Amino acid sequence: MEKAEEWINYGLELAKEFGPKLLTAILIYIIGSWVIKRIISATRKVMSKSKYEESLQKFLLNLFSWTLKVFLIILVISRLGVDVTTFAAVIAAAGLAVGLALQGSLSNFAGGVLLMIFKPYRIGDLVEAQGVLGVVKEIEIFTTKLVSPENKLLIIPNGAMANGNITNYTAEGQIRVDTVIGVDYGEDIKKTKEVLLGVLTSNPLVLKDPAPSVNVLELADSSVNFAVRPFCKPEHYWDVYFATYENCKLALDEAGIEIPYPHQVNIRKPE
Incomplete structure (x- = not known):
């Protein structure tokens, strides 16, 4: 009976100490997520009015969205009492390990950035690359999606697209x-x-x-x-x-x- 009371008291002390922090962190996450959605929505409208290319819009919005979410997560963790500097060091070390393990993905990410900058093709263009022919359906951060004449979905890594030969049949308009x-x-x-x-x-x-x-x-x-x-x-x-x-x-x-x-x-x- 005494042990049960001890556990109950211990639980009440934890709730008293960490409860407000946890509730605050949850509230920050909920409000932050809502704010991020609003910011992304407003940014999308601004880009549409500025006549940004559709593929570039998606790429920049995804990148912007994930950046804001990372900052939100760091803010929530810091509100829980975790040392952000220590957490940042752990993230950096983990990022280095993940980066070494995912060199191909980083190459595809870099390829996506190059494709967005130099724009060798746009959504709707008929292109031939990496031994396949198709119409560009979507340009994502890591991959480009084509639709073949047989209506097959072709997914090609952006690293290969950026470093290979590309024939764009649509660029000249004829x-x-x-x-x-x-x-x-x-x-x-x-x-x-x-x-x-x-x-x-x-x-x-x-x-x-x-x-x-x-x-x-x-x-x-x-x-x-x-x-x-x-x-x-x-x-x-x-x-x-x-x-x-x-x-x-x-x-x-x-x-x-x-x-x-x-x-x-x-x-x-x-x-």
């Missing part, structure tokens, strides 16, 4: 569609070029400037190959690509121009 159409050697070259060029100029997705072109590409073994090259906006690339092949075939058939293909000849043995 892209050339390279297709090759072959016709029989007996067909008239000028007439063929007129038919193929007519296909390109009749497609509303093909740009007038730069103008589309049709030229003899090579004299192949069984066909005269034409380089059929329209320009279009990057988002219309596949529509123009497939339409060019289909409409060229239809137009050549209508004009009576033959596209060569293998023929099978049956040779009958003499009786």
Whole structure:
């Protein structure tokens, strides 16, 4: 019975000593979290009005948010009576150990910063990097997310993106569609070029400037190959690509121009 009373008294003393500090720390955390949300929301509105790029907005807001949260946690811990200087030393030592263990992640973080500064691509751009092709969906602190033509989500570390070759098909606002159409050697070259060029100029997705072109590409073994090259906006690339092949075939058939293909000849043995 006496031990129980001792424990109760000990608990009451602890509650009396640390209770106010704990309640204050909880209150500081709740209010601080609310204030941080307000600050981030206000900062987001300011960035939107200043027409910051969407990817840069997300990056800076995430960085700013985590910085404020770290300061809040330090403030809460100091209110509990923990020596902040000692805590900071422990954090620094732990940070060094974690930094050594997470060199790849730090490299990706640095790569993300470089991508934000130099902006080799933006959200919505069609890019080719690290052996994959896709539209940029999101640029995060550590990774870049692409959506492939097959609608697959591709997640690439920013360290690799910043240090590798990047082909941006959207940056110039237009892209050339390279297709090759072959016709029989007996067909008239000028007439063929007129038919193929007519296909390109009749497609509303093909740009007038730069103008589309049709030229003899090579004299192949069984066909005269034409380089059929329209320009279009990057988002219309596949529509123009497939339409060019289909409409060229239809137009050549209508004009009576033959596209060569293998023929099978049956040779009958003499009786």
